Amino acid sequence: MESQNYSELSLKELYQVYTDLDKEKFPNEATSIFEEILKKEKVKTEDSLPIVASLSDRFAAAFIDGLVSSLPVTIPMIIIFGFDGIKGLYIKYGILYTLLILISGQIVYFLLNGRLLYKYGQSIGKRFLEIKIVDLKGNVPELFRSYGLRYFVPSLFPLLPFLGGIISLTDILFIFRKDRRCMHDHLANTRVVNCSNDQN
Numbered sequence: 001m002e003s004q005n006y007s008e009l010s011l012k013e014l015y016q017v018y019t020d021l022d023k024e025k026f027p028n029e030a031t032s033i034f035e036e037i038l039k040k041e042k043v044k045t046e047d048s049l050p051i052v053a054s055l056s057d058r059f060a061a062a063f064i065d066g067l068v069s070s071l072p073v074t075i076p077m078i079i080i081f082g083f084d085g086i087k088g089l090y091i092k093y094g095i096l097y098t099l100l101i102l103i104s105g106q107i108v109y110f111l112l113n114g115r116l117l118y119k120y121g122q123s124i125g126k127r128f129l130e131i132k133i134v135d136l137k138g139n140v141p142e143l144f145r146s147y148g149l150r151y152f153v154p155s156l157f158p159l160l161p162f163l164g165g166i167i168s169l170t171d172i173l174f175i176f177r178k179d180r181r182c183m184h185d186h187l188a189n190t191r192v193v194n195c196s197n198d199q200n
Helices: 011-020 027-048 055-093 095-120 124-129 143-159 163-176 183-188
Strands: 131-135 190-194
Touching: 011 027, 055 095, 055 124, 055 131, 055 163, 095 124, 095 143, 124 131, 131 143, 143 163, 143 183, 143 190, 163 183, 183 190
Parallel strands: none
Antiparallel strands: 131 190
16 A cells, blocks of 8 residues: 555545554554544644633733722721721731631622623633633633632632641642643633633
């Protein structure tokens, strides 16, 4: 059997040739065709996947979300109690004060971002940066995952004695891996992608 340039064939044609080929009689040809199929499948898969959000976009979105969510809580407290008063509340009530701030922050965050997360997989910061949360199939995840597992659960990490800070830091450092998925992304089976070409 004469050797052919299989790179010129389409993926569909390669499938057909590989199926019809006597693989025991022409093992080298079978190997060449199979390798070409793998190459074309990889290209096809990569082309169909959305672009993973950049580190700068992820951090900028997180900064915006943190700022927007914290101001409605911190500004009234500063006005009412002042900085010394807030410090006194923390010293007096400790964990109860921390829980109150956490719950208040969660309520504000959800009120501001709940609808966006449910409909588009975006917070205010992510929408501004044109990135969004998707599941591993590219769909907008359920609110339980986009908010509950990705945001609420990680917000509890700092409350854990001794290990809380380490877990929170590890969660952030995961973003420097090749897949750009933080620990909370793995927990929720999600990733953050660029959506600048979406028609939202």
